[in-house]
Amino acid sequence: MARKSKGNPRNLKQENLAPHTEDGHDQFLTTNQGLRINDNQNSLKAGERGPSLLEDFILREKITHFDHERIPERIVHARGEGAHGIFQLYKSMSDYTKAGFLQDTNKQTAVFVRFSTVAGSKGSSDLARDVRGFAVKFYTDEGIFDLVGNNIPVFFIQDAMKFPDLIHAVKPEPHNEIPQAASAHDTFWDFISLMPESTHMIMWAMSDRAIPRSLRMMEGFGVHTFRFINAKGKSTFVKFHWKPLLGVHSVAWDEAQKISGNDPDFHRRDLWEAIEHGDFPEWEFGVQLIPEEDEHKYPFDLLDPTKIIPEEIVPVQRIGKLTLNRNPDNFFAETEQVAFHPGHLVPGIDFTNDPLLQGRLFSYTDTQLSRLGSPNFHEIPINRSTAPVHNNQRDGHMRQTINKGVTSYQPNSIGGGCPYQAMIADGGFSSYPEKVDAHKVRDRSVSFSDHFSQATLFYQSQSAPEQQHIIDAFSFELGKVNYPEIRSRMLGILTQVDLSLAKAVANNLGMAVPKKPEKPINQGIPADADKKKYEPKKVKPVIDQSPALSMSNTVKDTIATRKIAFLIAKGVDDISFETVKKSLEKDGAMVEVIAPKLGEVVTAKNKSIAVQYSFLTASSVLFDAVYIPGGSESIAALKNEPDAIHFINEAYRHCKTIGAAEEATVLLADTYLGKSAGNNKQLSSDETIGVLIHMDDLKAFTSSYARAIAKHRFWERETQRKVPA
Ligand code: HDE
Numbered sequence: 001m002a003r004k005s006k007g008n009p010r011n012l013k014q015e016n017l018a019p020h021t022e023d024g025h026d027q028f029l030t031t032n033q034g035l036r037i038n039d040n041q042n043s044l045k046a047g048e049r050g051p052s053l054l055e056d057f058i059l060r061e062k063i064t065h066f067d068h069e070r071i072p073e074r075i076v077h078a079r080g081e082g083a084h085g086i087f088q089l090y091k092s093m094s095d096y097t098k099a100g101f102l103q104d105t106n107k108q109t110a111v112f113v114r115f116s117t118v119a120g121s122k123g124s125s126d127l128a129r130d131v132r133g134f135a136v137k138f139y140t141d142e143g144i145f146d147l148v149g150n151n152i153p154v155f156f157i158q159d160a161m162k163f164p165d166l167i168h169a170v171k172p173e174p175h176n177e178i179p180q181a182a183s184a185h186d187t188f189w190d191f192i193s194l195m196p197e198s199t200h201m202i203m204w205a206m207s208d209r210a211i212p213r214s215l216r217m218m219e220g221f222g223v224h225t226f227r228f229i230n231a232k233g234k235s236t237f238v239k240f241h242w243k244p245l246l247g248v249h250s251v252a253w254d255e256a257q258k259i260s261g262n263d264p265d266f267h268r269r270d271l272w273e274a275i276e277h278g279d280f281p282e283w284e285f286g287v288q289l290i291p292e293e294d295e296h297k298y299p300f301d302l303l304d305p306t307k308i309i310p311e312e313i314v315p316v317q318r319i320g321k322l323t324l325n326r327n328p329d330n331f332f333a334e335t336e337q338v339a340f341h342p343g344h345l346v347p348g349i350d351f352t353n354d355p356l357l358q359g360r361l362f363s364y365t366d367t368q369l370s371r372l373g374s375p376n377f378h379e380i381p382i383n384r385s386t387a388p389v390h391n392n393q394r395d396g397h398m399r400q401t402i403n404k405g406v407t408s409y410q411p412n413s414i415g416g417g418c419p420y421q422a423m424i425a426d427g428g429f430s431s432y433p434e435k436v437d438a439h440k441v442r443d444r445s446v447s448f449s450d451h452f453s454q455a456t457l458f459y460q461s462q463s464a465p466e467q468q469h470i471i472d473a474f475s476f477e478l479g480k481v482n483y484p485e486i487r488s489r490m491l492g493i494l495t496q497v498d499l500s501l502a503k504a505v506a507n508n509l510g511m512a513v514p515k516k517p518e519k520p521i522n523q524g525i526p527a528d529a530d531k532k533k534y535e536p537k538k539v540k541p542v543i544d545q546s547p548a549l550s551m552s553n554t555v556k557d558t559i560a561t562r563k564i565a566f567l568i569a570k571g572v573d574d575i576s577f578e579t580v581k582k583s584l585e586k587d588g589a590m591v592e593v594i595a596p597k598l599g600e601v602v603t604a605k606n607k608s609i610a611v612q613y614s615f616l617t618a619s620s621v622l623f624d625a626v627y628i629p630g631g632s633e634s635i636a637a638l639k640n641e642p643d644a645i646h647f648i649n650e651a652y653r654h655c656k657t658i659g660a661a662e663e664a665t666v667l668l669a670d671t672y673l674g675k676s677a678g679n680n681k682q683l684s685s686d687e688t689i690g691v692l693i694h695m696d697d698l699k700a701f702t703s704s705y706a707r708a709i710a711k712h713r714f715w716e717r718e719t720q721r722k723v724p725a
C-alpha cells in the first residue's frame with residue numbers, strides 16, 4: 001500500500017490554519033446575516049467596566065447559536081466515525097438483480113460509511129466490549145441505497161417488539177446512569193438470561209469480535225436475509241458481507257480496558273490517520289445467494305436474524321470492493337447528520353419478512369425526525385440523493401429546496417402532469433409481489449425456536465485461545481452482576497451451548513453449574529402462550545465446525561499499517577535502527593520512536609533522531625509490536641527506565657511480537673521474559689512465540705520479524721497468565 005503523506009499526522013494541515021472560505025478566498029468575519037464584524041473580542045457595554053447591553057445583537061446571535069449547537073445523540077449507535085469512499089463492482093450481478101450499481105464492472109459508486117458502537121454515549125470509549133455498527137450509504141444513479149449492518153452477523157432478538165427492552169437493559173441503569181458503554185451489569189444480564197434467543201449473539205459479543213484492533217480490520221454483515229430481484233422479476237435470497245483486506249483482528253481484553261484510558265479515540269484516530277496517510281481501508285463486498293426454492297432447505301429459518309448461513313454451506317462470492325479514501329471535512333455536518341435507513345432501497349433489492357427488519361423500517365425515519373428535527377433531513381448535504389429528487393412533498397422546518405410552480409399535487413394538468421410516475425422499465429420501484437395469505441396473529445413461527453445449535457457451532461469453531469477469551473469474558477461480565485440468581489440462570493443457558501464452557505465460567509464465579517436450565521426457560525413469551533411451543537429446541541446443525549467463524553483463520557500475511565514501537569535512548573546503534581525501520585516501512589508498517597524524553601535522540605554515530613513519544617505519552621497498548629535496537633549506552637539508559645520495562649512486559653502480556661538486538665538481552669533479562677527464562681538460561685530467539693533477537697544478520701531478522709508481526713498475536717503465550725503488567 002502506498003503511503004501518500006509522511007510526517008506526524010497529528011500536525012494540523014497548513015490550509016486548515018489559514019483563513020479561507022469554501023471557495024478558497026480570504027474573507028472577513030461576519031454575522032449570519034453577512035454583516036462584517038469589527039470586534040470579535042468584546043461585548044457591547046455601558047462603559048468599559050459597565051454592564052453588557054441587551055442591544056448587542058452580535059453577542060446575542062453568537063451565543064444563541066452556540067446554545068443550540070447540540071442535537072440529541074442517536075438513541076443507539078451514538079458514538080461513531082465516518083468516511084467517504086467508492087464502491088467498485090468486479091462481478092456483474094445482472095443474473096440476480098437489476099440494481100443499477102451492481103451491473104457494470106466499470107461502474108464506481110460514491111459511498112459514505114459510518115462505524116459506531118451501540119451502547120455508549122457520543123463521548124464514550126471506542127474500545128468498549130460492544131457490537132460495531134457498519135452502515136454504508138451508496139449514492140447510486142437510482143437513488144440512495146443504505147446497507148445498515150453490524151460487525152456481527154446475527155442479532156440479540158428475533159422480533160422488533162423486543163428492541164426497546166434490549167436497549168433499556170444494556171444502557172446505563174436508570175437510577176444512577178451507571179455503567180457507561182458497558183454490558184457488564186445487572187439489567188443487561190437479567191434480560192439476556194431470560195431471552196434464550198439472544199444466546200447465539202451473546203457468544204459473538206463475548207468473543208474478541210467485540211473488541212476489534214481497528215475498524216479497518218473487522219467484517220461487516222447485513223444481518224437479515226434480503227432479496228435480489230432480476231430484470232425478469234425473479235427473486236433470490238441474499239445475505240450481505242464485508243470482508244476486510246487486512247484481515248479480522250482484535251485486541252486483548254486487558255488491552256481494551258487500558259486503551260480506553262490511554263486513547264478513548266483509538267479507533268476513530270486509527271481510521272482518520274490511515275486515510276490521511278493514503279492507507280485507504282478496503283473491504284470486499286460479498287454475497288451469499290440462496291435460490292428461492294431453497295427457502296426451507298435448512299434446519300433454521302432464513303427469516304430468523306439470530307442465524308447465519310455457514311459460509312462452508314453457501315460460499316460468500318466477492319463481487320466488489322469498498323475503498324474509504326476521504327475523511328469528512330466536518331464531523332457534525334457529515335458524520336453526525338448522516339441518516340441511514342434500511343428502507344432506503346433501489347430497484348432490484350427488496351426486504352424479506354424478517355420481523356426484526358420489518359420493525360426497523362418504521363424506526364429509522366422516526367428517529368431522524370426527533371434527532372435532526374425535520375422531515376427535510378434528506379436535504380442535508382450528506383443525505384442528499386445524487387439521483388434527481390422530484391415529488392410533491394413541501395415545506396416543513398428548515399426546508400432548503402425552493403420549489404417552483406403552482407402544482408404540489410398529483411394528478412395535475414397545470415404542471416404538465418409532472419412529476420409523473422416511472423414505468424418499471426424506466427426504473428420505477430415495485431415491491432416483490434410475494435404471496436401472503438395468512439391469519440393476522442401476534443405469534444412467532446416454530447421454525448424460530450432453535451436458540452442454541454448455532455451458539456454451539458460458533459463456540460466449537462473457535463481456536464483454544466479464542467474459547468478461553470470467551471470464558472474470560474463471561475466470567476468478567478457475570479462477575480460484575482450482583483444477583484446470584486441471574487448468574488446461575490445464565491450458567492444454565494451456557495450448559496445448552498457447551499458444558500465445558502459453562503463449567504469453566506462457573507468455576508471462575510465460584511458457583512456450581514445448574515443441573516438443568518431454569519424453566520420455563522423463556523420468560524420472554526406471550527402471557528397465554530403454549531409453553532411447549534415456545535420452549536427452545538436444539539436441532540442438528542448443518543455442520544459441526546465452521547472455520548470461517550474463527551479469527552485464527554484470517555488473513556495473516558501483511559504488516560501494512562501496523563504500528564511498531566521503537567524503544568531508544570542516547571547512543572542507539574545506527575545500523576540496527578535504520579535497517580529495521582526501513583525494512584518495516586517498505587512493507588507498509590508505521591514506525592514510531594519512543595524515548596525517555598521528547599525532542600531528539602543522538603545516535604552512536606552522532607546523528608539525531610526525532611522522538612514521537614516519551615514513555616509518559618506512549619503506552620504499549622497503542623502499538624502492535626516492539627523493537628529495541630542495539631547500542632550499549634541506549635540499552636543501559638532503558639534498563640534504568642521502569643516505564644521501558646513495563647512497556648515490554650505489557651507488550652509481552654498482550655502477546656505482541658517483540659524484536660531486539662542481541663545487546664538488548666540485558667534489558668530483556670529485567671523483564672518478565674528474562675525472569676521466565678530463569679537465571680541461568682540465555683534468552684533466545686523463537687519465532688514460534690514471537691520473540692526475535694538478532695546478531696549481525698539483519699536480513700534474516702527483518703523477514704522473520706515481519707512474518708511474526710503479520711500473525712498479529714501469539715495468544716498461546718497467555719497460558720503464562722501471571723505476567724506482571
Ligand atoms: Fe438499528 N437503529 N435498530 N440495528 N442501527 C439505529 O437509527 C433499530 C438493528 C444499526 O451510523 C437508530 O439513525 C430497531 C439491527 C446501525 O447512523 C434507530 C431495531 C442492525 C445503526 C435504530 C434495530 C442495526 C443503527 C438510531 C430492531 C444490524 C447506526 C439512530 C427492530 C443489521 C446507523 C438511527 C448510523 C441505528 C433502530 C436493530 C444496525 C433508533 C428498532 C438488527 C449500524 O432508528
